[in-house]
Amino acid sequence: MLVIDDSALMRRLMSDLLSVDPLIEVVGTAADPFIARTKIKRLSPDVLTLDVEMPRMDGLSFLGNLMRLRPMPVVMVSTLTAKGAAVTLDALAAGAVDCIAKPQADLGGGLSAYGEQLRAKVRQAANTRAVSRATAPNRPVPATAYRHPNLHVIAIGASTGGTNAILDVLSALPADTPPIVIAQHIPGAFSAAFAERLNQHSAMTVVHAGPSQPLLRGHAYVAPGGFHLRVYRRGTAWHCGTSDDEPVNGHRPSVDVLFESVAQHVGSGAGAALLTGMGSDGARGLLALRNAGAYTLAQDQPSSIVWGMPGAAVALGAAQQVAPLNQVATRLLGRGEVR
Template sequence: MTELLGADPDIEVVGVAADPFIARDKIKQLAPDVLTLDVEMPRMDGLTFLQNLMRLRPMPVVMVSSLTEQGAAVTLDALALGAVDFIAKPKLDVARGLAGYAQLLTEKVKQAAQARVAPVLAPSAAPRSAGPIAYRTTDRVLAIGASTGGTEAIRQVLSTMPADAPAVVIAQHIPAAFSSAFAQRLDRNSRMTVVEAMCDQPLLPGHAYLAPGGRHLRVERSGARWMARLGDDDMVRGHRPSVDVLFESLARHAGANAGAALLTGMGNDGAHGLLALRRAGAVTIAQDRASSVIWGMPGAAVALDAAQDVIPLTRITERLLQAP
């Protein structure tokens, strides 16, 4: 990793640490802009080190994790503790994919250098019995799109949704090996029932549906019901699932019955879809710069005048639930 990062002319590797205790001293001495952190280290596990780091010296951290069920859970723990992003460890047979891995690694480190990082408190689960709020109609459908920093932003939005909220569909840029664990984590922290979306699945009030990693999620109308459709077609703006794909399907099929929020993330995926939703009469929201880890995607939507409201993360649930 030192060689891969050091080969980029815009990145200087200022230090390498074999364990967290050495890392602690080198961080004090070298004051790096970004830290890459392995969960599996001698003398102290990466999560304990990360928790101490974010409490004492918050800084952008990119986790390096294994693509396993346990690795996915630990990585999501790290994101909850304040890590900006993660990258999977390369497979043992790296000869064919090393160049692509190097590009992804350097991109994530550069993105992390732009992130807003602050101390993060451990999340608390939301009781499913709370939130007895009734809404005017069950015909509405809500959508959320996010990328870098989005796992925690989405968790915060869903944790304040009432149990009887309209159906919510979610597109988060995430690998296929991680999306199931992410859906389960959201479910534990929400009054709604949160699942990975399945193809031809009816979308029900009180339920949230996460696009599986590596598949596009679309919403279509079938008689009196909203339905989830999954697709393996080409990436859009470099992503599958793509927020634009989800939002544009809602613009076509739901129009003014939809509400959508574009949250923190690098790039511009979702900006054009949010504009299509606004033109179709939907409620459209962009997370503001101050509460975003990376204000790329919501900033791109604001530049297109796609968002009716540009508001902090803490106000997004309330605005989504309001009728147009």
């Protein structure tokens, strides 16, 4: 793999952290995209880590050129700033497979944990395929489209590739859609910006979920990075809330945690979709939802960046249907009906 960063200190740190894993070989580093271009041609790395903010050419511009000329898995490395978060989401939309915040000077003993996270993201990236964002988006669901009368809450879970997949689903849904709760594996530094990005491209109102709030029709609630999101019943209404208890399946938010809470408190009044992602988080929760009478859907393999999570759900028999991404919105609202 190739590490691209304008800071010599960061290039050395990233290389040292990655080289701990015997399965990862850092074949080179580059101080800017122009040097990187030459080294990519000469070294043929399988994965890149790419700095967002660099001189001469920024990471987003370089990524656009790379995805057009030589698509390959890229993990974006971003500073913890509002600008860095926004550009990182632009990079994910342009084809990067994952993102991670830059390590901070005050990490201290946390550097070991950061290294584990970085290595996991690089290993995952190596098992993904670069996919063009020119693929057909979800068809917008007309406001008069078929609705299942007992659909009260929709739950969506995703990981690698999920920021784009969830945007595609939400942008196709009308403003009067039942409340949606979302667990996407994303660093805490980027989840608020992700919620805002979804809000800009959706007819629904999309918010960063808080400790306790009612679920309202026409609203979607995104789990903050570093917090689980659960749904519960209070009187006659459903609410959602966040917590920072232990990670599940190595994740916080965990899709299993969200799905299992929806299965327990909403049951047959729910619809759920498990989208692209590495690993198996959400598969067990989707099975719990199906057993509770909810409608369950898994994204199909051809339209997934990684068919890990949805594939695990299919293997468990948790998904009533398997469908391409551009049919997810319609199937959720119609609980399987496509019209």
